[in-house]
Amino acid sequence: xxxxxxxxxxxxxxxxxxxxxxxxxxxxxxxxxxxxxxxxxxxxxxxxxxxxxxxxxxxxxxxxxxxxxxxxxxxxxxxxxxxxxxxxxxxxxxxxxxxxxxxxxxxxxxxxxx
Amino acid sequence: xxxxxxxxxxxxxxxxxxxxxxxxxxxxxxxxxxxxxxxxxxxxxxxxxxxxxxxxxxxxxxxxxxxxxxxxxxxxxxxxxxxxxxxxxxxxxxxxxxxxxxxxxxxxxxxxxxxxxxxxxxxxxxxxxxxxxxxxxxxxxxxxxxxxxxxxxxxxxxxxxxxxxxxxxxxxxxxxxxxxxxxxxxxxxxxxxxxxxxxxxxxxxxxxxxxxxxxxxxxxxxxxxxxxxxxxxxxxxxxxxxxxxxxxxxxxxxxxxxxxxxxxxxxxxxxxxxxxxxxxxxxxxxxxxxxxxxxxxxxxxxxxxxxxxxxxxxxxxxxxxxxxxxxxxxxxxxxxxxxxxxxxxxxxxxxxxxxxxxxxxxxxxxxxxxxxxxxxxxxxxxxxxxxxxxxxxxxxxxxxxxxxxxxxxxxxxxxxxxxxxxxxxxxxxx
Numbered sequence: 130x131x132x133x134x135x136x137x138x139x140x141x142x143x144x145x146x147x148x149x150x151x152x153x154x155x156x157x158x159x160x161x162x163x164x165x166x167x168x169x170x171x172x173x174x175x176x177x178x179x180x181x182x183x184x185x186x187x188x189x190x191x192x193x194x195x196x197x198x199x200x201x202x203x204x205x206x207x208x209x210x211x212x213x214x215x216x217x218x219x220x221x222x223x224x225x226x227x228x229x230x231x232x233x234x235x236x237x238x239x240x241x242x243x
Numbered sequence: 244x245x246x247x248x249x250x251x252x253x254x255x256x257x258x259x260x261x262x263x264x265x266x267x268x269x270x271x272x273x274x275x276x277x278x279x280x281x282x283x284x285x286x287x288x289x290x291x292x293x294x295x296x297x298x299x300x301x302x303x304x305x306x307x308x309x310x311x312x313x314x315x316x317x318x319x320x321x322x323x324x325x326x327x328x329x330x331x332x333x334x335x336x337x338x339x340x341x342x343x344x345x346x347x348x349x350x351x352x353x354x355x356x357x358x359x360x361x362x363x364x365x366x367x368x369x370x371x372x373x374x375x376x377x378x379x380x381x382x383x384x385x386x387x388x389x390x391x392x393x394x395x396x397x398x399x400x401x402x403x404x405x406x407x408x409x410x411x412x413x414x415x416x417x418x419x420x421x422x423x424x425x426x427x428x429x430x431x432x433x434x435x436x437x438x439x440x441x442x443x444x445x446x447x448x449x450x451x452x453x454x455x456x457x458x459x460x461x462x463x464x465x466x467x468x469x470x471x472x473x474x475x476x477x478x479x480x481x482x483x484x485x486x487x488x489x490x491x492x493x494x495x496x497x498x499x500x501x502x503x504x505x506x507x508x509x510x511x512x513x514x515x516x517x518x519x520x521x522x523x524x525x526x527x528x529x530x531x532x533x534x535x536x537x538x539x540x541x542x543x544x545x546x547x548x549x550x551x552x553x554x555x556x557x558x559x560x561x562x563x564x565x566x567x568x569x570x571x572x573x574x575x576x577x578x579x580x581x582x583x584x585x586x587x588x589x590x591x592x593x594x595x596x597x598x599x600x601x602x603x604x605x606x607x608x609x610x611x612x613x614x615x616x617x618x619x620x621x622x623x624x625x626x627x628x629x630x631x632x633x634x635x636x637x638x639x640x641x642x643x644x645x646x647x648x649x650x651x652x653x654x655x656x657x658x659x660x661x662x663x664x665x666x667x668x669x670x671x672x673x
Contacts, residue, residue: 136301139297139300144293144297145396145399146267146268146296147264147267147268148396149267149293149297149300150263150268150296153300153304154262154263156304160304160305173305174302174305174306177298203302204302204305225301
């Protein structure tokens with residue numbers, strides 16, 4: 130099964146230059162290992178600025194442009210796991226979520242099949 | 244842009260950790276300095292830089308480490324600073340932001356105190372001079388330099404100086420407030436001011452180094468992290484001001500002293516004095532670097548106290564053994580140092596050199612003329628006197644002086660050494 134992991138921007142934890150460096154290294158190592166193990170299917174950081182598009186009746190209008198993603202999503206990963214529990218374990222093991230927040234969405238494979 | 248994950252796969256976690264940690268530490272001071280010049284607020288600058296490093300933490304593991312990570316961090320930090328300025332000052336366009344940048348750096352103040360009189364447009368230097376402004380207490384200068392230039396946390400600074408974290412935090416808050424309230428200049432002093440303003444800068448760097456080299460308290464003689472930090476900062480100032488002989492002298496002095504670090508304690512952590520040190524354990528690379536810096540300083544033809552101290556350290560570094568040391572030259576260098584920067588500690592050291600060149604009796608006379616009250620709490624005065632007395636065979640008096648020294652030091656390694664000497668004197672007396 131595939132899961133989408135959405136990581137919030139890093140907050141809290143050791144904020145010293147050395148501490149942040151160590152955390153970055155741990156995250157990079159975790160990603161490398163998960164890729165080697167075939168757990169990660171895809172993933173990328175998201176640009177700090179985003180644009181919200183809202184359609185209102187006929188036509189569309191951009192309601193917000195260049196918003197700062199301060200409280201939004203910093204990066205995403207698509208991972209492969211047997212079930213939600215396994216996906217949560219994988220997410221919990223990611224150094225980016227310690228401390229931090231990661232939202233785990235399960236792909237609805239039944240959707241669209243009628 | 245090479246993918247970080249692939250990169251990571253080819254290197255050990257420890258190696259990656261050290262590289263990124265080094266990068267963040269190295270860039271921290273430059274980033275804070277550059278942002279502080281723009282936003283003119285040290286707290287805000289720190290916040291912006293922290294946000295920038297956090298953004299790298301969020302991006303690099305998945306998106307890849309940029310080819311020039313330092314440049315990436317600088318651009319991201321400056322963009323954040325401009326965002327802040329736009330919010331604060333309604334700078335609406337990039338052109339206006341760039342204009343503001345130029346203005347902030349060169350033309351904002353009518354008295355032009357921000358202009359770099361030596362063409363040294365490095366923000367880090369401005370930051371170092373601000374942190375070491377004479378209006379700030381020495382403890383605050385040290386704490387600010389370590390926090391803002393070296394990127395140590397409050398907890399790390401407190402640990403390094405064995406102070407309470409709250410005390411260091413308060414010191415930092417007060418120092419930043421004083422800089423803000425008194426509007427202390429953020430820049431390199433003009434040429435006439437420079438020699439005087441250089442004094443606290445070099446003193447702070449040497450204090451950081453020395454705190455690591457001769458730990459005032461604790462279970463170890465050395466705190467290598469502080470030694471390295473002092474050396475790194477001094478090297479940075481030397482890179483930025485390569486024509487300042489005293490800066491080169493300080494780097495030379497630190498390198499030469501640090502070269503002996505491995506030989507200063509035995510395998511059990513007990514102190515080994517210079518005469519007994521295994522000179523094969525001295526770091527030859529450091530000695531070479533120290534001698535090179537000293538030669539560069541000499542060539543500038545402006546002698547100063549740090550150069551003289553480095554020249555003394557160089558005499559030791561060049562000597563094959565304690566007995567083969569050129570003690571007459573060292574005594575002469577101490578005399579020159581005493582003339583240039585009089586201090587009872589220098590006179591104490593001169594006495595040690597004289598004891599080697601002319602014998603302990605002549606040196607003891609020098610000690611007797613020393614300004615003892617100024618050194619009343621300095622354990623090396625009674626320890627030195629004890630050594631002279633021991634060498635003169637006056638062991639009972641020596642043991643009494645060693646006991647005085649013992650009562651004045653909090654370093655457990657030194658205490659162990661002094662107890663050994665007391666036992667030796669008393670044993671031979673009996």
